[in-house]
Structures are given as structure tokens and as C-alpha cells.
Amino acid sequence: MTSLNIIKAVNAGLRRSMENDAKVLVMGEDVGKLGGVFRVTDGLQKDFGEDRVIDTPLAESGIIGTAVGLALRGYRPVCEIQFDGFVFPGYDQIVNQVAKMHFRSGGRLRMPIVIRIPFGGAIGAVEHHSESPEAYFAHTPGLKVVTCSNPLDAYWMIQQAIELDDPVVFFEPKGRYYTKGEVDLDGEPDLPLESARVALPGTDATVVAYGPTVKTCLDAAAAAADDGRSLEVIDLRTLSPLDLRAVYDSVRRTGRLVVVHEAQRTLGIGAEVAARVTEQCFYSLEAPVQRVTGYDTPYPPARVEEEYLPDLDRVLDAVDRTFAY
Amino acid sequence: MTVETAAGATSPEPELVQLLTPEGQRVPNERYDALVADITGDDVRSMYRDLVLGRRVDGEAVALQRQGELGLWASLLGQEAAQVGSARAMRPQDHVFPTYREHAVALCRGVDPLHLLALFRGVDQGGWDTVGSNFHLYTIVIGAQTLHATGYAMGIQRDGAIGTGDPDRDAAVVAYFGDGATSQGDVNEAFIWASVVNAPVVFFCQNNQWAISEPLERQTRVPLYRRAAGFGFPGVRVDGNDVLACLAVTREALQRARDGEGPTLVEAFTYRMGAHTTTDDPTRYRLNAELEHWKLKDPIERVKAYMVRGDLADQAFFDAVEEEAEELAVHLRAACRALPDPTPTSIFDHVYVEPTPGLVAQREEMSAYLDSFAEEVAR
Numbered sequence: 001m002t003s004l005n006i007i008k009a010v011n012a013g014l015r016r017s018m019e020n021d022a023k024v025l026v027m028g029e030d031v032g033k034l035g036g037v038f039r040v041t042d043g044l045q046k047d048f049g050e051d052r053v054i055d056t057p058l059a060e061s062g063i064i065g066t067a068v069g070l071a072l073r074g075y076r077p078v079c080e081i082q083f084d085g086f087v088f089p090g091y092d093q094i095v096n097q098v099a100k101m102h103f104r105s106g107g108r109l110r111m112p113i114v115i116r117i118p119f120g121g122a123i124g125a126v127e128h129h130s131e132s133p134e135a136y137f138a139h140t141p142g143l144k145v146v147t148c149s150n151p152l153d154a155y156w157m158i159q160q161a162i163e164l165d166d167p168v169v170f171f172e173p174k175g176r177y178y179t180k181g182e183v184d185l186d187g188e189p190d191l192p193l194e195s196a197r198v199a200l201p202g203t204d205a206t207v208v209a210y211g212p213t214v215k216t217c218l219d220a221a222a223a224a225a226d227d228g229r230s231l232e233v234i235d236l237r238t239l240s241p242l243d244l245r246a247v248y249d250s251v252r253r254t255g256r257l258v259v260v261h262e263a264q265r266t267l268g269i270g271a272e273v274a275a276r277v278t279e280q281c282f283y284s285l286e287a288p289v290q291r292v293t294g295y296d297t298p299y300p301p302a303r304v305e306e307e308y309l310p311d312l313d314r315v316l317d318a319v320d321r322t323f324a325y
Numbered sequence: 326m327t328v329e330t331a332a333g334a335t336s337p338e339p340e341l342v343q344l345l346t347p348e349g350q351r352v353p354n355e356r357y358d359a360l361v362a363d364i365t366g367d368d369v370r371s372m373y374r375d376l377v378l379g380r381r382v383d384g385e386a387v388a389l390q391r392q393g394e395l396g397l398w399a400s401l402l403g404q405e406a407a408q409v410g411s412a413r414a415m416r417p418q419d420h421v422f423p424t425y426r427e428h429a430v431a432l433c434r435g436v437d438p439l440h441l442l443a444l445f446r447g448v449d450q451g452g453w454d455t456v457g458s459n460f461h462l463y464t465i466v467i468g469a470q471t472l473h474a475t476g477y478a479m480g481i482q483r484d485g486a487i488g489t490g491d492p493d494r495d496a497a498v499v500a501y502f503g504d505g506a507t508s509q510g511d512v513n514e515a516f517i518w519a520s521v522v523n524a525p526v527v528f529f530c531q532n533n534q535w536a537i538s539e540p541l542e543r544q545t546r547v548p549l550y551r552r553a554a555g556f557g558f559p560g561v562r563v564d565g566n567d568v569l570a571c572l573a574v575t576r577e578a579l580q581r582a583r584d585g586e587g588p589t590l591v592e593a594f595t596y597r598m599g600a601h602t603t604t605d606d607p608t609r610y611r612l613n614a615e616l617e618h619w620k621l622k623d624p625i626e627r628v629k630a631y632m633v634r635g636d637l638a639d640q641a642f643f644d645a646v647e648e649e650a651e652e653l654a655v656h657l658r659a660a661c662r663a664l665p666d667p668t669p670t671s672i673f674d675h676v677y678v679e680p681t682p683g684l685v686a687q688r689e690e691m692s693a694y695l696d697s698f699a700e701e702v703a704r
Binding site: 065066092108142165166 | 422449450451452454455456461462464466469471472473474475476477478479480481482483484510511514515517518521674675676677678681682683
């Protein structure tokens with residue numbers, strides 16, 4: 001076992017994928033000598049060379065568009081988008097080209113591209129550095145969208161994403177980048193990429209989260225336990241396709257569901273989870289599904305982000321509401 | 326003509342590389358004659374055939390659209406020479422990224438035109454073998470494919486398939502786009518990218534003077550080929566209605582790319598003689614006199630004149646080509662009408678490599694719903 005934070009875990013995963021498959025490339029702004037602004041690609045260019053770890057021009061559409069061409073030529077590009085808010089210049093290429101190529105070619109052409117995006121807030125940043133744009137991508141057929149919440153998942157999920165022949169948007173919770181965890185670098189992943197995980201078993205209410213809010217919810221569950229209430233916390237891990245089997249199972253036992261994400265509420269992942277749980281678990285629900293999310297405003301100035309972001313108290317407050325019916 | 330990197334944009338009036346005048350006269354050109362010195366009478370006849378077949382496929386498609394057999398068609402009328410000349414400069418291993426108007430290039434790459442009709446009929450979104458033909462799917466979002474071309478060229482570099490001197494190994498990429506596309510960010514990013522990584526890509530711009538209703542002056546204040554200088558690679562303007570000149574200029578650009586000397590911008594100066602697509606009405610924005618003027622520069626007539634002048638073909642040859650074109654059109658007409666519609670549930674087949682559980686469920690849902698009508702009919 002090795003103790004790693006999420007940055008080092010993604011780095012180790014990238015390294016292993018590059019060792020295993022000479023077609024895997026890393027490309028993005030400042031990913032070479034600098035090792036990326038968060039150092040996720042630290043040391044890769046030194047070891048794999050400039051042809052495989054490519055410092056690109058500063059143009060996101062170009063990063064994704066050239067990755068499409070490289071994939072058509074048989075490569076497996078892993079693109080880094082430096083910050084969540086900077087993905088939008090590349091949005092057209094992702095949504096119109098990457099996502100649709102397999103479909104429109106009748107399955108002849110594959111797009112084994114991974115687009116890594118550090119996302120989420122709580123880092124005191126300026127505008128466009130704290131966004132949670134996952135729903136835009138989860139809404140697009142042809143893309144797979146996943147996110148890790150801890151170093152172990154980060155290490156395995158990045159490798160599984162790279163091995164997949166479908167394009168994957170890989171969200172990394174930058175606010176949790178320095179969270180440490182134990183990783184067995186030589187082990188095997190215990191879950192397929194497209195599956196949720198019960199992060200904490202419980203009996204009284206179900207709390208669903210992903211990425212940065214998983215830790216928030218685990219903390220909330222610890223606090224609730226002190227008050228004698230047992231929360232089951234589920235880490236979605238995959239946002240497209242959604243894997244809600246564990247959620248249905250849990251809600252059928254608890255009858256209460258709270259969904260937690262940093263992204264804005266309206267038409268967010270929580271809305272889809274609520275709709276599906278209503279379809280599948282209608283007779284089990286004791287209360288309406290509650291959502292604890294960012295508000296429907298642009299991401300605010302950093303000095304008020306604490307009030308904007310879901311925290312332990314807001315999660316517990318929502319859990320209380322599910323018991324009020 | 327060619328603006329080299331260091332020289333910058335200087336010429337007040339852009340010169341066209343031209344080897345055949347509109348009257349079909351072969352004009353000598355110190356730089357480009359050598360690039361077509363190997364072209365035989367057979368080659369000219371074969372290019373003429375491609376031009377005629379390309380125009381006939383196009384005309385047939387327009388007619389099929391008018392008859393309701395196609396949803397839409399984007400006509401290449403007037404651009405046959407730019408397409409055939411550039412396509413004939415390629416080697417089999419060179420890869421093409423077209424727009425949605427490169428029908429004659431498709432023909433030259435061995436793509437069955439029925440596939441093009443199928444796309445515009447709404448049967449599929451591109452059913453041809455892009456790997457075997459080295460002709461990628463049509464791209465409809467303007468300019469997006471120039472980045473794909475550049476990335477593909479970066480792959481060629483990584484495969485060590487440039488600069489080896491082996492004519493069967495060294496490869497390059499051709500990205501087609503139009504004058505309107507030069508305003509797109511993607512095209513400009515592709516120029517930057519290809520330049521700084523020295524990618525083996527030829528940017529082949531068919532400047533047909535019109536982006537739907539917007540004339541060239543809405544896109545640029547300088548001749549398009551001169552933009553290349555600012556990005557750091559050569560640009561050249563060629564008479565896009567002169568198949569021989571397009572062949573020569575593209576051959577030179579492709580060889581530079583295959584030799585590892587980087588990208589070139591070719592501006593093929595031509596004219597969209599038809600509408601933008603079958604839904605467009607050019608009488609709302611341009612004068613008929615302009616079309617009449619360009620008809621005098623017709624890309625096929627001038628080759629024919631050249632062949633007659635040089636005794637490269639007799640009437641029997643021209644008749645045979647016409648006959649072949651007519652047979653192709655008749656075949657396409659019938660084959661297009663016979664194209665089966667896709668089965669509704671096939672839309673779920675290729676969203677992902679393996680269908681997700683959610684899509685499997687939706688396919689069953691659609692299937693059951695459609696079957697419910699069959700049961701009603703049976704009752």
C-alpha cells in the first residue's frame with residue numbers, strides 16, 4: 001500500500017497506462033515540463049518524451065479537435081483541460097465531433113479519448129476556475145462521464161477510462177486533490193468503471209453524492225451518527241451512464257433520499273436521480289427527494305462560496321426535511 | 326504566387342497559378358511545369374472523365390432532391406477542377422478530411438457515390454469505409470475537420486511516416502474547407518497547430534466566393550492565401566477551375582508535407598455556380614451576370630478545348646464519357662430510390678461501443694411501442 005493524494009494517484013494511473021500502451025498520449029496546456037498547473041502530469045514528459053506528452057498551443061478546441069484526428073490514426077489521447085470553465089471553447093468539438101463519431105460512422109470509427117477536467121470549487125479562485133459543468137456532458141449521448149472522489153478510485157478509474165474505446169469526460173475534484181488515501185498500485189480494481197459504490201452503509205436515509213461532495217456527505221453521516229441517525233452514503237462515480245442500482249436498493253430500505261452536488265440545481269444530475277428514483281421506488285418513498293446543490297446563480301465570488309457550496313449542515317438539514325413528512 | 330514565410334504578403338494583385346486558360350490553351354509556368362511533366366494524354370482523358378462523372382453525379386443528386394428522394398444536396402457545380410485536380414495529386418496512403426461538398430474528391434478516392442446520396446437522403450450519416458478509402462466522413466460543422474486533419478497528421482508524424490523517402494510510406498493529409506470557414510476559430514487554430522508542430526497537412530481552401538449569401542469581403546480584407554504567411558507557412562493561390570494547375574500545386578504541397586517540410590495553404594480560386602444547397606436561393610443576393618461571367622471559365626469546357634486543341638481525344642471519346650456518365654446517373658437514380666430506410670431501433674446500436682443498460686431499456690421501450698401498432702393492425 002502506498003499513501004497518495006488524488007493528484008499523485010491520477011499521475012500514477014496515467015504513468016501505468018502509458019507504460020502498458022505506447023499509443024496513449026497526454027496532451028494539454030503546460031502538461032510537459034511544468035507537469036500541469038496541479039502537477040497531475042508531473043514527470044511524464046521527462047520519462048515518455050515530447051511526442052507522447054505534448055505541450056499544446058493554448059487553444060482548447062484545438063486540443064480536442066487534434067485529439068479526434070490522433071484517435072482516428074490509432075492513438076489514445078488523454079487531454080487535460082486546465083480548469084473546468086475553460087472547457088467551453090472545446091465544447092463544440094466534444095459534443096459535435098467526439099461524442100457522435102462512433103454513432104455517425106455506424107460503429108466504424110471509435111474515439112478512445114479521455115478528457116480530464118479538474119472541477120468544482122472551494123479553492124478561493126477567480127471566475128471560471130470553480131465550475132461544475134458535468135451535466136452538460138452527461139446530457140450528451142455518446143460521452144461517458146465519470147468522477148472520482150478518492151485516491152484509490154482516481155488511480156483505477158483513470159486507467160479504466162483510458163482502456164475504454166468510448167470517449168470519457170473524467171472529472172477530478174480539485175478541491176479534494178490533496179486528500180490522501182491508501183492505494184495498492186499493483187492490485188486490481190475492485191469495481192468496473194461504470195458502477196456506483198456504497199461509500200458508507202446505513203439504514204435511516206440515503207445520501208447520494210459524487211466527486212467533491214462525497215467527503216462532505218461522509219462527514220455529515222459521521223455527525224448524524226452522533227445523533228443516532230444512520231445515513232447510507234453512495235458515491236455515484238459514473239454520471240453517464242448513471243448506475244442507480246445501489247441507490248434503488250438503498251431507497252427501498254430507507255425510503256428517504258438526498259442528492260448532493262456542487263453544480264447548480266436546475267436540470268442537474270440530482271434532477272435526473274430524483275426522476276428515476278420516483279419511477280423505480282415510488283411506493284418506497286416516505287418523502288420527496290431532496291437536493292442539496294449549488295444555487296441557480298453563476299458561481300459566486302470566492303468570499304461567498306462557502307455559503308454557495310453544499311456543506312455538512314445543509315446536508316443534515318435536508319436529511320431532517322425527509323423525516324418531516 | 327507563393328508567399329514564403331519570411332517574404333510576407335507583398336504582391337498588390339494576387340497572381341493565380343494557371344496552366345490552362347479558360348480557352349484551353351496550355352500556358353508555360355516555370356515553377357509548376359515540372360510538376361505535371363509526367364502527365365500523359367491518358368491522364369488528361371482520365372481526369373476529364375472524373376470531372377464529367379463528378380458533375381453528372383451532382384446533377385443527378387440535385388434532380389433527386391427536387392423529386393423528394395433526398396432531403397438536401399450541396400452542389401459542387403463549378404468546383405469540379407479544384408476537387409479532381411487536388412484529389413488526383415494524392416497517393417493512396419494520403420488521408421482526406423472533406424467538408425460536405427467534396428463529391429468529386431470522394432469519387433476519385435473510390436467512394437461509391439451512392440453513399441453520398443444515402444447521407445443526404447437521411448438513410449445514414451456516412452456509410453463508407455473511411456479507412457480503406459482514406460476519405461473521412463463529411464463534416465458539417467464548418468471548419469471542425471481542419472483540426473481533425475491536423476491531429477491525424479500529428480499521428481502520421483508519430484508513426485514515422487514522413488521524410489523517409491519511401492513513396493509508398495510517406496503520407497500527408499488534405500483538409501478541405503471553404504472561404505467562409507477561414508473565419509472560424511477552428512481553422513485558425515488548425516493553422517497555428519500545424520505550423521508549430523510542422524504537421525504534414527495541406528489546407529485546401531476552395532474559395533468559391535460565397536458563404537451561402539455572404540460574399541468573400543464579409544470574411545476577409547486580404548487574399549486568403551496570404552494569411553498563411555502570418556501563420557508561418559507558404560500559401561499559394563491557384564486557378565481553381567484549372568484541373569492541371571490544381572494538380573500541380575497540390576502535388577507540390579503534398580510532397581512538401583510528406584518530406585517533413587510542414588503545411589501549405591492552397592487557395593483554389595473558383596466559383597460556386599449553383600446554390601449553396603438545394604434550400605438556397607442565390608437570386609436573392611447575387612447577380613446573374615456574375616454567374617454568366619464564370620460560365621466562361623467553366624472547369625470542364627477548358628479541358629475539353631485543350632484536348633481538342635492538342636488532339637488528345639476524338640468525338641468518340643467524349644461520347645463514350647457522356648454515355649458512361651449517363652449510365653452512372655441512371656444506376657444511381659434507381660439505387661437511391663431502392664435504399665431501404667434504417668429500422669427505427671437501429672438508432673440505439675452505435676451510441677457507444679457496447680450499449681448501456683439505459684439504452685437497452687429504451688430500445689425495448691421503443692420496440693414494444695412500435696409492436697403495439699402491429700398488434701392493433703392484426704386485430
